[in-house]
Amino acid sequence: MKNYLDFEKPIVELQRKLDELRKQSETHPLNISLSEEIAQIEKKIAETRRQVFASLTPWQRVQLARHPRRPYALDYLRATFTGFHELHGDRLFGDDRAIVGGFARLEGERVMVIGTQKGRDTKENILRNFGSAHPEGYRKALRLMRLADKFGLPIITLIDTAGAYPGVGAEERHIAEAIAVNLREMTLLGVPIIAVVLGEGGSGGALGIGVADRILILENAYYSVISPEGCAAILWKDRTAAPIAAEALRITARDLLELKLVDEIVPEPLGGAHNDPQIMTETLKVYLIRHLHEVQALSTEDRLKKRYERYRACGHFQEAPSVMAVSVGSSQPTTDQEQPLAVKAGNGEP
Amino acid sequence: MAPFVPRKKLQVEPANPKRVAAPLADTKLIRKPKLGTSRPRKKDIPEGLWTKCTKCGTMIYDKELDENLKVCMHCGYHFQISARERINALVETCSFEEMDASMTSVDILNFKGVASYTEKLKQYQQSTGSKDAVVTGICLIGPYRVGLGVMDFNFLGGSMGTVVGEKLTRLIETCTDRALPLIIISASGGARMYEGMFSLMQMAKTSAALAYHARNRLPYISVLTHPTTAGVMASFASLGDLILAEPGAMIGFAGPRVIKDTTQAELPPGFQTAEFLQQHGLIDDIVPRGEMKQRLINYLGFLTGN
Known part of the structure; x- marks a missing residue:
């Protein structure tokens, strides 16, 4: 199973490069220091990650x-x-x-x-x-x-x-x-x-x-x-x-x-x-x-x-004042008489 | 009154070349094309007069069908019936006080789909004459005053958005406050996608209201009709003290196609029908539409001690 997402690919590739460099610097026969390159790539990874994750689409978040x-x-x-x-x-x-x-x-x-x-x-x-x-x-x-x-x-x-x-x-x-x-x-x-x-x-x-x-x-x-x-x-x-x-x-x-x-x-x-x-x-x-x-x-x-x-307050609907107003549930006083055709936001109930 | 029907509608495509050509291949004589056996009859008959039974194929005079509560007299097949017709059939004349008749849905998500939600609503309001997918009110059934909610599958597949959830919740709360029994007749494809998570929350909302109705030891009878599935089935429809179903109704949580696609298995015969549910011990009884009223009266009497 592929364990990264398509939009993570640039990050994953940089990470792979970084791992390679680290391995090289450890095993390099001439013991050349690659720390500068490593630091550079690390910076680039952080930057790419910021960019990718700054503007995720809903679908990317689902992924x-x-x-x-x-x-x-x-x-x-x-x-x-x-x-x-x-x-x-x-x-x-x-x-x-x-x-x-x-x-x-x-x-x-x-x-x-x-x-x-x-x-x-x-x-x-x-x-x-x-x-x-x-x-x-x-x-x-x-x-x-x-x-x-x-x-x-x-x-x-x-x-x-x-x-x-x-x-x-x-x-x-x-x-x-x-x-x-x-x-x-x-x-x-x-x-x-x-x-x-x-x-x-x-x-x-x-x-x-x-x-x-x-x-x-x-x-x-x-x-x-x-x-x-x-x-x-x-x-x-x-x-x-x-x-x-x-x-x-x-x-x-x-x-x-x-x-x-x-x-x-x-x-x-x-x-x-x-x-x-x-x-x-x-x-x-x-x-x-x-x-x-x-x-x-x-x-x-x-x-x-x-x-x-x-849960009672969940949802939005519209109601016109009804001729045969029936008083309903005590937990939610209706205000339809005062606000004809008002869109009622559940959370804004009195 | 029979509406004017254009001539071509009355004839069974006698000039269709395919129909004439087909017998040629295996018979010597050119047969006269048979009249109207393979095409759905409904198209050939002036609308509003006759209906062909989906199950047994018998032609039924519409007036008789209506008088029989849209149940085929020959095989007992239950046709869909609108919320209004059902209420007429169940409640005592002039006893139905409708609640929240003017409540309509709002496109709160500004849903960007293939068709706009507002357009869809308008379209269904026109075609059904209803504001949304449920009618609620207080009425008399026999001698008993009850809260009655009836869903209408013809309105956007009977889907539950905020209006359905809100109207039912107000009905349940009214019943709790006035110590009334409650009957909900369901017909729904589930939660309404166009209102996103608000629709899902109606499941919790209606179930919560039922929790308090039940705590006050008030009877709730849930009647499942064709089809009752998904979000509605996984909330108030499954919470009745008594759960009745109409014969042949399709009832379940997931749709059969989804199940087939997910499990890659053949579905057992009669899967997710009222009969299947009864066999598996999931509902109290199957009650034909014509007997429903009397049965409800009996249960209401028994549960309220009258």
Whole structure:
């Protein structure tokens, strides 16, 4: 497998040159110092990287989010957290290895971490089903979340999946129900929930462990209702239109922050998370701790109310004053009488 | 009233050279071309009078078909039915108080696709006469006052954008506040792409509202009709205390083509039909359209103790 992306090629080539020079300078019989050349190339690498990453297109970010060397959930579980103990199985059918979960500590604090997990190589990808979970995965996640709720452990979910698995077995064991139940139950869990989109936020498969008090997203991650390829196939009748679809769907971290669908972007090191996993895992830790403390400061009642309102406020629509105005839900006083035909931004509700 | 139909529409292409030439190859005599067996009949008949059953091929008089709630009298095939027709068939006369009838979608992403979202909306609003893909309201079904949401597959594939999510959420919240049972009749291809992540979030929004409705121990009956898939199936449609389906309805999470492409395997016969779901223990019962109203009344009575 090629483990770099097309737009990373100039950087990779310079890196190769640099490695060669270093090797040469070590083994050169005349012991000629190549340090000047090495320094020059290092400078050039940094410069190229800055240039390439300064103006990434949405499609390039999607590719970065899928980078084969990108840190996955377990990499964060080993570095951002300590003392991870994996817990297995949904107690119903099996243990879905595409979702991992268990006890861990975040800066000493006890938490429950649940994440979708991709494989690093073909063998592991078969084990992990390429990070696409079956119903068992979502049911295991719910089991662990209920366990966390019972013992007052905050829940942190790490999302990196192309989507829930589209397969015969998944349908037979009702993947739609597994996801739907998670959406409903996560609304009512009393403990704080923080979701982080690490790489791919693939539609319902991501949302199935993604209902939370805070939603963070890594700088080059994406979160979308449908994969750009899927959207391109349906609307453009051509999968190769994926780059256009990626732009139209507004799925990058920056788009989502602008649309107020995520709370904060977690910055990645220059060149992407895979370029310096250590910095990446450390950065995430800082962000997680801050958000966790903020959410923990709320009473359970306030937290649940805010969690509900967060989703309640999602979306934009238009309404004209209706003749037969029916008063509705107490959580959202309607203002349609005062603002005829006003476009209502959910977040701007009184 | 039969509309004027141009003459060529009434005839079955008698002058089509291909149809005449084909029998020549293997028969001695030139046969008269057979009239209208291979072409879909619908095109040959004045529209609005007769419909050919998709399953058994019988010609059905449209008026009779409508009277039978768009179910074939001969084979029981369930045709698609609009949200309004369904409401008419279910609720007591004049009892339906519609909610949020004027709510319309907004192209918040300024979606740059092959066709603009605004254009699409306009087009579907014209062709269906509806503002969006769901109609909601409070009504009487039998003696019971309930919140009713009915999706319309004819509007952009019944896809769920913000309007569908918002209208359903308001309906659910109203039911929670007024302690009413809830019935949602789904027909949807899933979340609406044109509103991107806002559409996905409607799954969480409706499910969250249902969480509070359920916590108040109020009944929710989900009725799945052809087709109910993806984002709708993976949210409110799967969360009913009771889940009923119409016969033959296609129900699932992923589309069959996606599954076939991903797994490279043959799909089992009847895969993702209502019958398949019942066999696998995923729904409570299959109820033909004609019996749906009485069945809902029975369940509502049983669950509310009347």
